[in-house]
Amino acid sequence: MYEIRIHSRGGQGGVTAARLLAMAALHDGKYATACPFYGAERRGAPIVSFVRIDDKPIKVYSQIRQPDMVVVLDASVMDVVDVLHGLKKGGRIFINSAGKREFAGFECRNVDLTGIALRENLVVSGSPILNTPVLGALASMGIITADSAKKAIREMFSDERNVKAAEAAYKEMSA
Amino acid sequence: MKKIATGNKAVAEAVKQANPTVVAAYPITPQTEIVEQIAEFVTSGQMPARYIAVESEHSAMAACIGASITGIRTFTATSSHGLLYMHEMTNWAAGARLPIVMANVNRSLGPGWNIWAEHTDALQERDTGWLQVYVSTVQEAYDATLMAFRIAEHNDVLLPVMVNLDGFLLSHIMQPVDTVELGDFIPKIHLPHAIDPKHPAGYGTLTGPDQQFKFRWEIERSMRDSVKVIEETEKEFAKRFGRKYGFTENYRCEDADVIVIAMGTLGKEAEVAVDLLRNEGIKAGSMRIRWLRPFPKLDLKGKEVVVIDRDYSFGFGGILAGEIRSKTGISLYSVIAGLGGQEVTYDDIADFVRTRRTGEEFWFGVNAHV
Numbered sequence: 001m002y003e004i005r006i007h008s009r010g011g012q013g014g015v016t017a018a019r020l021l022a023m024a025a026l027h028d029g030k031y032a033t034a035c036p037f038y039g040a041e042r043r044g045a046p047i048v049s050f051v052r053i054d055d056k057p058i059k060v061y062s063q064i065r066q067p068d069m070v071v072v073l074d075a076s077v078m079d080v081v082d083v084l085h086g087l088k089k090g091g092r093i094f095i096n097s098a099g100k101r102e103f104a105g106f107e108c109r110n111v112d113l114t115g116i117a118l119r120e121n122l123v124v125s126g127s128p129i130l131n132t133p134v135l136g137a138l139a140s141m142g143i144i145t146a147d148s149a150k151k152a153i154r155e156m157f158s159d160e161r162n163v164k165a166a167e168a169a170y171k172e173m174s175a
Numbered sequence: 176m177k178k179i180a181t182g183n184k185a186v187a188e189a190v191k192q193a194n195p196t197v198v199a200a201y202p203i204t205p206q207t208e209i210v211e212q213i214a215e216f217v218t219s220g221q222m223p224a225r226y227i228a229v230e231s232e233h234s235a236m237a238a239c240i241g242a243s244i245t246g247i248r249t250f251t252a253t254s255s256h257g258l259l260y261m262h263e264m265t266n267w268a269a270g271a272r273l274p275i276v277m278a279n280v281n282r283s284l285g286p287g288w289n290i291w292a293e294h295t296d297a298l299q300e301r302d303t304g305w306l307q308v309y310v311s312t313v314q315e316a317y318d319a320t321l322m323a324f325r326i327a328e329h330n331d332v333l334l335p336v337m338v339n340l341d342g343f344l345l346s347h348i349m350q351p352v353d354t355v356e357l358g359d360f361i362p363k364i365h366l367p368h369a370i371d372p373k374h375p376a377g378y379g380t381l382t383g384p385d386q387q388f389k390f391r392w393e394i395e396r397s398m399r400d401s402v403k404v405i406e407e408t409e410k411e412f413a414k415r416f417g418r419k420y421g422f423t424e425n426y427r428c429e430d431a432d433v434i435v436i437a438m439g440t441l442g443k444e445a446e447v448a449v450d451l452l453r454n455e456g457i458k459a460g461s462m463r464i465r466w467l468r469p470f471p472k473l474d475l476k477g478k479e480v481v482v483i484d485r486d487y488s489f490g491f492g493g494i495l496a497g498e499i500r501s502k503t504g505i506s507l508y509s510v511i512a513g514l515g516g517q518e519v520t521y522d523d524i525a526d527f528v529r530t531r532r533t534g535e536e537f538w539f540g541v542n543a544h545v
Contacts, residue, residue, distance in 0.1 A: 018349070019349050022179045023179045032350075033349060036347065046543065059443045060521060061348070061441075061443065062444065104431060168189055
């Protein structure tokens with residue numbers, strides 16, 4: 001079982017990212033569950049959501065304590081939340097950031113999802129959309145396939161800019 | 176078709192397919208998404224139902240009763256305090272022999288103001304004459320809701336059915352759900368005692384002791400007959416759609432020395448604990464109780480039993496433990512865990528088994544045998 005914790009701020013689409021990731025894993029022929037942390041979410045406050053992916057049906061409902069991977073949609077939450085908490089030794093980190101970061105003992109990758117969203121004009125109510133381009137980044141890291149990522153995005157959003165942004169993130173990461 | 180859905184959305188999808196004529200409901204966390212989704216289906220024309228937005232849960236059930244007695248299919252959903260507010264009417268629904276289907280998203284009772292999973296809400300409705308099923312996955316929430324209509328409306332049952340799913344743990348989790356082409360799986364409803372203006376009759380009039388006693392026995396007789404209807408319905412569901420269900424879900428029980436019994440998501444997580452224990456050489460099994468009413472026949476002879484209750488009857492004990500003790504006569508290890516949404520992991524469940532003290536009661540959240 002592969003366990004992923006997604007850090008974001010309320011309103012940034014972290015829960016939708018979890019859902020899209022689960023949908024893509026389903027298209028890959030796997031089992032997946034996605035859930036938000038069960039509490040009172042507020043716009044702007046740091047939140048976490050979880051995704052489990054496995055080849056077998058998933059029977060675990062308790063929260064992920066030792067994720068295999070951490071996804072950070074908003075690097076500013078790292079000032080207030082220990083995003084590495086419980087991350088397995090050798091675990092992977094993805095950060096939405098233009099600058100490369102290093103964490104000893106972990107594999108850390110990054111791409112500027114915010115910049116990609118702005119470039120693709122993927123902006124709603126003044127906020128760049130991160131939850132669709134992040135699927136391209138995760139596909140590049142081999143968590144899901146690129147085809148399934150695109151299929152999942154198209155199931156949820158009719159606006160092709162979402163797919164284009166995911167493709168851009170995939171390309172930048174794979175370059 | 177396979178898709179990713181929350182437990183709430185999966186229930187709403189099943190209700191859409193079952194196509195009730197009337198849905199009367201009042202929102203309450205964590206159930207709200209069910210009735211929101213149904214309202215959306217109705218306003219967008221995907222469901223021809225009449226949606227009655229009432230001012231309370233008592234009225235929601237009263238409206239379902241009024242609609243159901245005309246011989247039509249009805250549905251409502253609630254949770255926690257909403258369910259308790261219905262309590263007078265839930266008794267009436269069963270007593271009037273109305274096949275209403277309700278989804279209850281299990282949630283703790285206040286005070287304190289706690290919105291997380293617990294089974295005490297539905298267990299306080301245990302003696303009302305409703306059939307009760309508890310599910311453990313989003314898929315099962317969908318499947319059980321479809322089957323609930325067929326079971327409730329069967330001529331040998333004609334009692335309401337409550338489908339229970341754990342608050343947040345199932346209502347808000349997203350899992351794969353495979354929707355079905357329903358076809359004629361749920362036959363056209365026929366209520367033999369439906370109101371017919373052409374043939375006026377009295378309903379709910381003053382009833383003497385002799386008649387009242389007979390009415391009570393009729394409910395119990397139908398409750399007993401419902402066992403066969405549930406079995407037939409689950410068999411037919413498996414034949415048509417390929418997914419098998421029973422009164423309990425047994426996992427590695429055949430050769431087990433010790434069996435963990437729980438309901439809802441805890442019963443599913445217990446299967447992971449069983450695999451862990453088996454790897455340590457402890458011959459464990461898991462028996463998840465699905466149907467609480469009618470209560471299943473349990474064969475626990477020669478087994479040690481650990482019962483996990485996400486509920487409590489003050490001054491008595493874990494409610495499920497009490498039911499199992501009284502029906503089987505066995506001594507068991509009673510664990511009270513998960514109250515108010517307290518996190519219980521498969522490691523915790525494995526620990527309950529490893530350190531079991533048969534005959535005693537353990538309160539996990541305060542780490543004390545009492």
